[in-house]
Amino acid sequence: MLVTGNDILIPARAGKYAVGAFNTNNMEITQAIIHTAEKLRSPVMVQMSEGAIKYGGQDLADIVIDLAQRSTVPVALHLDHGSSYDSALKAIKMGFTSVMIDASHYPFEENVHETRRVVEAAHAMGISVEAELGRLGGIEEHVVVDEKDAFLTDPEEAVKFVEETGTDYLAIAIGTSHGAYKGKGRPFIDLARIKRISELVSIPLVAHGSSGVPAELVQRFRDAGGEIGDAVGIADEDLQQAAQYGIAKVNVDTDLRLAMTTGVREVLKKNPKEFDPRKIFGPARDLMSQVVEHKMRVLGSVGKA
Numbered sequence: 001m002l003v004t005g006n007d008i009l010i011p012a013r014a015g016k017y018a019v020g021a022f023n024t025n026n027m028e029i030t031q032a033i034i035h036t037a038e039k040l041r042s043p044v045m046v047q048m049s050e051g052a053i054k055y056g057g058q059d060l061a062d063i064v065i066d067l068a069q070r071s072t073v074p075v076a077l078h079l080d081h082g083s084s085y086d087s088a089l090k091a092i093k094m095g096f097t098s099v100m101i102d103a104s105h106y107p108f109e110e111n112v113h114e115t116r117r118v119v120e121a122a123h124a125m126g127i128s129v130e131a132e133l134g135r136l137g138g139i140e141e142h143v144v145v146d147e148k149d150a151f152l153t154d155p156e157e158a159v160k161f162v163e164e165t166g167t168d169y170l171a172i173a174i175g176t177s178h179g180a181y182k183g184k185g186r187p188f189i190d191l192a193r194i195k196r197i198s199e200l201v202s203i204p205l206v207a208h209g210s211s212g213v214p215a216e217l218v219q220r221f222r223d224a225g226g227e228i229g230d231a232v233g234i235a236d237e238d239l240q241q242a243a244q245y246g247i248a249k250v251n252v253d254t255d256l257r258l259a260m261t262t263g264v265r266e267v268l269k270k271n272p273k274e275f276d277p278r279k280i281f282g283p284a285r286d287l288m289s290q291v292v293e294h295k296m297r298v299l300g301s302v303g304k305a
């Protein structure tokens, strides 16, 4: 069933598990996400960035909405990294049931102002809101935030921000960053900071930049002809710990991108004569389903639907 983000995330925080929020850009990715959620009886959030909306538009949103409405588990359609009030409102008109307003690169007061506007409008239409305080490193969809400008979320400021905006859930900067290169060795995630914030803020917390970038997938990507540097992501154990400390939504995009691309490359490399789209995208869909399954098991959302 199609539900709001609150319907999924409030129980998750209370139950000390996290729910995957997986980015989609086409039918196969959407199927891998929702069919796996149904197989595992897991709630799930399917998210589209502004880039995905540009690429797939209402056609793609309707695929998600239709699968969600027919699904036997709770599914929310979420706007990832909405960059403005207008973008959030447009998504709500498209049928999204959860929207992020990402104004975290603005000064505190402006972030509060922008976020509060979206919260008022979204709540008037029964839609839940994700806001962000603090700055992740790496490339955010519409903002390049370089390391020196990245700053982690201050717990006391988070209390003030939540009170002043009324946001339903809060994305916090805890050391993670978007993309395949999250650091050296075992990328840093500030578990102490998450714990501190969760003691002061009772709404569900959101971790961005949480792909695991598993070494075996990176190797398969290379073996199939992909080129990638020394990519590394967030350790499963760190995400499990974060879920104990109030992280209820975990964003995953890079792992699905690597899985889809690896699946397609392997077919084309193995069978140069292949040009049946079902034979090219089918294995990619299966590999993405495996990635989604692994993440749901790590986050503890299996059987929670």
Ligand SMILES: O=C(COP(=O)(O)O)NO
Pocket (backbone or CB within 6 Å): 023, 080, 081, 177, 178, 179, 180, 207, 208, 209, 210, 211, 212, 251, 252, 253, 254, 255
């Ligand atoms: O935060 C993300 C995705 O992060 P990854 O690049 O780690 O998948 N989307 O909003």
Ligand SMILES: [Ca+2]
Pocket (backbone or CB within 6 Å): 102, 103, 104, 105, 132, 134, 135, 136, 140
């Ligand atoms: Ca941001």
Ligand code: NA
Pocket (backbone or CB within 6 Å): 047, 079, 080, 081, 100, 130, 251
């Ligand atoms: Na988001």
Ligand SMILES: [Zn+2]
Pocket (backbone or CB within 6 Å): 081, 178, 208, 209, 251
């Ligand atoms: Zn993000």
